[in-house]
Amino acid sequence: MHNSKAHIWFIAPAIILMIIILIFPLFLAGGISFTDYNLGNKTFEWVGLENYDKMFNRKTYVKMIWATATYVIVVVPISVVLGLCAAMLLNSLRFGADIYKTIFFLPVMATLLAMAIAWEFTLHPTLGIVNSFLANGCGGVREFILGFHWLPWVDSQESWYAVACANNMDFPYWLKQKNTAIWTVCFIGIWQAFGFNMVLYLAGLTSIPRELYQAAEMDGAKSTWEQFKLVTWPMLGPTTLFVVTITTIRTFQVFDTIEILTKGGPSKTTYVMMYAIFEKAIQQNLTSIGAAITVVFIGFILVLTFFQRYVIEKRVHY
Amino acid sequence: MGTISLKNISKSFGSTQVLNNLNVDINDGEFLTLVGPSGCGKSTLLRIIAGLEQQTSGDVLIDNKNVNRVRASERDLAMVFQSYALYPHLTVRRNLETPLRLRDYNAFERLPLIGNFSPSKKEKTESINQLVNKTSETLKISELLDRKPGQLSGGQRQRVALGRAMVREPVAFLMDEPLSNLDAALRVHMRSELSELHNSLKTTFVYVTHDQAEALTMSSRMAVMIDGNLLQLDTPQEVYDNPSSLSVAQFVGSPKINIFKGTSDSSGTVSFLNVNLKRKSSESNTDLHIGIRPEHLEITNESNENTFSGTVAYRENLGSDIFFHVNIEDGSNKIIVRGLPQFTHQISNGSSVNIKRVSDKALLFNQVGMRVQFTNA
16 A cells, blocks of 8 residues: 555545646746846856845836835735724624625625726816815815824915915826825725625624623623724634735735836836836846846745744644 | 523424423522433534523523623623633643633723733733632643643543633533543542532532433533423432432433333223232323333342233343343333342343332322323322
């Protein structure tokens, strides 16, 4: 039995496929990143760490790391927390939950390309519905709420909304302006991601035994917050780990919205890694630098996965 | 003090009535068992006492205070759940501490890190530790305090669940079939432990079970519920000897009581099969159900007007007793007779036997299942 070679036949197809389409290209990319090879060249030279040196010293690539980091750090926590809140709200609804589920889940199902184009129209500086909505609200309730005039320390003449109204409806150009572009893209990223997280959390919530809540109630956990701390949050640990991992990997991979809405601009503020790889390696045919970015990208993902696998996983499974 | 009174409690889910105008008074320090077949509403009643479920009508009084509008966490009761419902992410120690922490610490002291700056917290923490240690010693779970529930066996989890209920000295303990997830041997063992615990704590226990043996062995009084009605509330001995109705007689006792079809003549004298009970029923000239428990029948060699005969269909040897499942000759009935092994070991399946009743032990029920008394004459 032990000497049988049959098992090789069973695992060989998967192993061969994995080597051909996953592991070999990975090592190839790793190799290319140490050369000056461009697609189509007949020869190449080893250049050592030059590509990596560029990446960490040239402004473009530093901006790339910043844009990616900002996007991930903003989108992951917000979409996870929003997903959890939405799931808990829906879970407490007696009826109508299905409608909300559908609405929140639509962005996940819809074609990203079409959605991105719709967002482009919505956020258009002059024709877009967002800015016309803001312009029509000057001096009204919208200005009071969105201009944060209700906060005691905001001067109603100096708020961003009041200033824009005063300057001939000078509202942000959202995707075309250095200081708003990345946040706008983040907003769209959250809008896309949180529906999926909500569905995962809904599944997690239904698997919490009701008796635990009743035990908590008998033990004297009176407020919803106490019950959340004592039962909901710890019991959702494995779900949260999964949701955070999935969302992080997906946000690292953001590409479609960037390609359609900003092309990495303005002045590289939304130049995320996936887009950089595409631009360098495909559009500009700088294969070697594209490979170097890819290696760094894979490095990030690997570190993250190992951290979640070996550090956090031990704390969420009981 | 720990008295609980239920006054005219009714509960319906939609159009299904699950509890039907129940009245129960539970005395301080009593071990009261709510017993009945599955779906009789006993768990619902317990949850109404706990405050986890709201009754449709009626009042719940704890220590003579109406608690209809008091939520579960403020009724000062402790509950042991069938599934134990331990917090799986917390160690046993933290599980035991939880009810104390939630009640003794104020909101500020429960905050992580900065809560430790509260001057009174240290003292409270010490008293909590003492209580947890004391409880864990009583239940012999001291060596388990640093483990998590997932690493415990069923019996150990059961003890931890008990400990979590005991640790804060509540007005009463509510237990929802706490032994049903244990194996048979441990269940029997835990019965005696629970009784001892009740004796030493002297707190009111309200215990729900579908197992009539648990009810008979542990309780000071048992309430038999069937189909949302409270049929009888009395001491176990009284319920066993003097069931108020046919359903109670059939539910309590294992093996089940034997029911014969009988009649009373115009003078009230009761007879069944060929046997005359030579006693008079208070209802004359009617059909009756006559209940005789298996231990009140015996297998005999005699054959006279006090015996009837049948064929052994199945012989159930329990070691200390042998129960014979006997088909009676007229084919109307299958009955169970207890035999002592030293006298009956030679009787095998298929043999025909004569059966004699022990006099004065028959119970009479009328056509609708209500108890009928013998007249003394």
